[in-house]
Structures are given as structure tokens and as C-alpha cells.
Amino acid sequence: MTGTDRSEPNSANDEIEAESPKPERLQKIMARVGIGSRRVSEGYIEEGRVFVNGKVATLGDRVTESDEIAFDGALISTMPDSVTYLLNKPVGVVTTASDPQGRRVVVDLVPDDPRVFPVGRLDMDTEGLLLLTNDGQLAHRLTHPSFGVEKEYLAHVDGDPSRAALRRLREGVELDDGPTHPAKASRVSAGVVKLTIHEGRNRQVRRMLEVVGHPVLRLARTRIGPIADPQLRPGASRKLVQSELIDLQKAVLETDSNS
Ligand code: URA
Numbered sequence: 001m002t003g004t005d006r007s008e009p010n011s012a013n014d015e016i017e018a019e020s021p022k023p024e025r026l027q028k029i030m031a032r033v034g035i036g037s038r039r040v041s042e043g044y045i046e047e048g049r050v051f052v053n054g055k056v057a058t059l060g061d062r063v064t065e066s067d068e069i070a071f072d073g074a075l076i077s078t079m080p081d082s083v084t085y086l087l088n089k090p091v092g093v094v095t096t097a098s099d100p101q102g103r104r105v106v107v108d109l110v111p112d113d114p115r116v117f118p119v120g121r122l123d124m125d126t127e128g129l130l131l132l133t134n135d136g137q138l139a140h141r142l143t144h145p146s147f148g149v150e151k152e153y154l155a156h157v158d159g160d161p162s163r164a165a166l167r168r169l170r171e172g173v174e175l176d177d178g179p180t181h182p183a184k185a186s187r188v189s190a191g192v193v194k195l196t197i198h199e200g201r202n203r204q205v206r207r208m209l210e211v212v213g214h215p216v217l218r219l220a221r222t223r224i225g226p227i228a229d230p231q232l233r234p235g236a237s238r239k240l241v242q243s244e245l246i247d248l249q250k251a252v253l254e255t256d257s258n259s
Helices: 012-019 026-032 038-046 136-143 163-171 204-211 242-258
Strands: 050-052 069-071 074-076 084-089 117-119 126-133 151-157 184-189 192-197 216-224 237-239
Touching: 026 038, 026 050, 026 069, 038 050, 074 242, 117 136, 126 136, 136 242, 151 204, 163 184, 163 192, 163 204, 192 204, 204 216
Parallel strands: 126 216
Antiparallel strands: 050 069, 069 074, 084 126, 084 237, 117 126, 151 192, 151 216, 184 192
16 A cells, blocks of 8 residues: 555546456456356366466466466467457458558458458468458467468469479478478369468469469468368358367467477
């Protein structure tokens, strides 16, 4: 207790205290963000699967949104209005929040409140899965080169890649901005290649396939880490559920510890 008169109206201290979030029981916050009911969350705490600010949590812990909560090693977003959408971006839509040339942009395809922004980018002529979020920490972890979550693409190409071409893609090819890391590459059918990469360089898949003699005719991203949704129509979007967010955070961790 300081010497400040606590009843004094309009004191700066009172304003700060009024704005700080009230600590709540850990299991209540876990239930709110969808990890499991309060009872189930208590079980997770007792099993030692929950950490608060890097320390194993105990029943009775109280937390606020500014505390860092991890479940099974995956950071949990506790922002009350945090939202992440999975969009199936159609060809012709620009991956940005606004376009000075007035072209259709990805944020036009998801609800506008709360405002979200795209995580990474797909070329205007690429279709497929794109995440949009208002969770800056998640976006950072998904796009930062040191994490590099796996991304899978389906490419329709000119010609039919030989085994040697696929091997070159797997081993890494020389691009003008340096060699690519080893990738997974397989032939799905004549002229159709599945390519899985960790990096996110500009037009990387198109350039890799060009270098091995098979320019891309059509390109779609079909998976981001553990997230795929073959039922999602082009132009449609949906919110990720908490279990998908946890899987995504785990994929970030796995990549980080493997690197
Ligand atoms: N690689 C590409 O060439 N284009 C994309 O949009 C994404 C990855």
C-alpha cells in the first residue's frame, strides 16, 4: 500500500488499476479459449501439461491475458477477440489488406471485425490455403524463417517431370537468390507434382519447377503445417478451432527444435 489516498477520484493509479485485467483462474481461461471444459482443464493442470510464463502451473493459479500460457508445449493465445481464419484464396485475389489499384484483396473474403491480416502470402495467380489472423505472435511464428512450418503445394506443370527432375527438387535447386533447402517432391499423375517446402521465398515453387524444366501452369497450396481442408471451396473461409491452433503451434515448435 502506498501513501496515495485510494479514494481520491481521477488519480492516475486508479485509472491504471481500472484498466488492468483481473486475474482469473487458469482453468477458466483455458475453458474460454476452447482447450477443454474447466474440469478437463483442471486435469491437464494436474498432469503437469500446462505452463504459465515458463513454469509448470498448479491448480489455483490465477492468470491474466498478459501471462504466457502453454499447453503441451504449444503457446495458447488468450486474447479474448483473437481469431484466425483459413481461407481458400481464389486466383486473381491479392494477398494484402488493401490494394491501391482497387483489386480484390484477401481481407474482403473474411469478416471485417475484428480486423485480420494475411499470414505470409500467395501470388495473385496462386490459389489455395491462406491463414489470416489478428494474433501478431502467431503470425510472427508462422512466417519467421527460423520456424518455417511445412507448406504443401499441388502444381500442374508443363510436361511430365522425370525421376531425375523430382530428385533435383528434393535435393535442392539453385535459384538466383541461393539454393533451396531439401524438399519433398512426388509425381501425383502426368504433369502434376506435389511439392512440400519449409521456406517462403518469393514465387519459390514456380521458380523451382521452372529451373527443372517444368514451368507451372496452375498452382494451389493444399496444406499449411497440420492444416488442410479439401472441402473448403475457393473463396470460402472458416475459423480455425482451438485444437487446430494448438496443432499449428506444435508444428512451429517441432520445426524450431529440428532446425
Ligand atoms: N510459391 C509460389 O511460387 N507461389 C506462391 O504463391 C507460393 C509459393
